[in-house]
Amino acid sequence: MNLTKGEKTRAKILRSAMTLINTRGYTNTSINDIIESSGVQKGNLYFHFSSKDDLCLALVEEAKKEYLAYLKGSMKSEDPLGKIGNILDAILLRHRKMNFIGGCIFGNMALEMTDINSRFSAVIKEVFNEWEELLAVLLQEAQGSGDLDEKIDPVSLARFIVASMEGAIMMAKVSKEEDDMVNCMDMIRRIINL
Numbered sequence: 001m002n003l004t005k006g007e008k009t010r011a012k013i014l015r016s017a018m019t020l021i022n023t024r025g026y027t028n029t030s031i032n033d034i035i036e037s038s039g040v041q042k043g044n045l046y047f048h049f050s051s052k053d054d055l056c057l058a059l060v061e062e063a064k065k066e067y068l069a070y071l072k073g074s075m076k077s078e079d080p081l082g083k084i085g086n087i088l089d090a091i092l093l094r095h096r097k098m099n100f101i102g103g104c105i106f107g108n109m110a111l112e113m114t115d116i117n118s119r120f121s122a123v124i125k126e127v128f129n130e131w132e133e134l135l136a137v138l139l140q141e142a143q144g145s146g147d148l149d150e151k152i153d154p155v156s157l158a159r160f161i162v163a164s165m166e167g168a169i170m171m172a173k174v175s176k177e178e179d180d181m182v183n184c185m186d187m188i189r190r191i192i193n194l
Contacts, residue, residue, distance in 0.1 A: 103173035
């Protein structure tokens with residue numbers, strides 16, 4: 001797919017903003033920082049985004065699409081629990097490639113912005129809900145095939161997995177050690193008999 005010049009500029013702004021905001025935070029990243037990092041003119045930035053909030057909301061939306069596509073694309077296994085294992089492995093690989101710097105843009109924005117701006121709350125809630133729904137469907141399929149205890153509530157377990165992984169990502173961000181994520185993933189695997 002060929003992007004127009006304007007689409008390329010918009011994507012460049014979003015990439016620069018993503019890197020800065022994920023490592024520095026929303027509050028500690030100025031529009032001028034994003035302009036300098038992206039190399040675009042201020043007018044170009046404001047042509048695509050009317051404010052820093054609009055830019056960051058677009059960033060979260062774009063990151064959500066990319067992240068969920070990445071998770072879905074990682075599912076190579078034939079069975080539902082194997083697909084969850086694929087997702088866990090993909091999350092670890094993603095953060096390993098980033099050297100555990102930055103953590104999760106959604107978790108970071110949730111901690112920094114959701115008490116300040118309800119628009120962020122709504123968008124970030126969508127991300128976590130869609131991630132939970134993806135896992136819940138796989139857990140329900142595993143129950144249907146007899147691979148997961150029928151007494152387990154798939155929705156609650158999916159939420160537990162997302163919350164556990166978000167916590168593990170944050171801990172690995174602090175320690176820069178993958179063991180924080182691996183240990184959490186091992187426990188999730190034990191819980192679902194993977």
